[in-house]
Amino acid sequence: QVQLVESGGGLVQAGGSLRLSCAASGRTFSRFTMGWFRQAPGKEREFVAAISWSTGRTYYTDSVKGRFTISRDNAKNSVYLQMNSLKPEDTAVYYCASRNSIVAAVTEHEYDYWGQGTQVTVSS
Secondary structure, eight states, rough: EEEEEOOOEEETTTOOOOOEEEESSSSSOOOOOEEEEOTTTTSSSSSEEEETTOOOOEOOGGGGGGTTTEEEGGGTEEEEEEOSSOOOOGGGGEEEEEESSOOOSSEEEEEEEEOOOOOEEEEE
């Protein structure tokens, strides 16, 4: 059973930075893709970024390109989302997800396991 535990959310002013962490356990993740999604109040959950565990190739939604960076630490079985130049519209619950495939995906239905989420609030 895969377990994903997010941490690092909080309240930050616009223009600030946060680093989210996702600790993964329960499987060998070498052939997995890891993703970050977010859900703002009243909106559907949306793709933010993904990384291939084996190759390190990364994918981003357009609205975060140049501001967010996804990375992984194989030794710690952890994935990170460094968020810079945060905007009020980045306010959401952020979820870590895993997909048992080396092929990245951007829709939530293609991910198999999810963390509990961590709240990110950006004040203006």
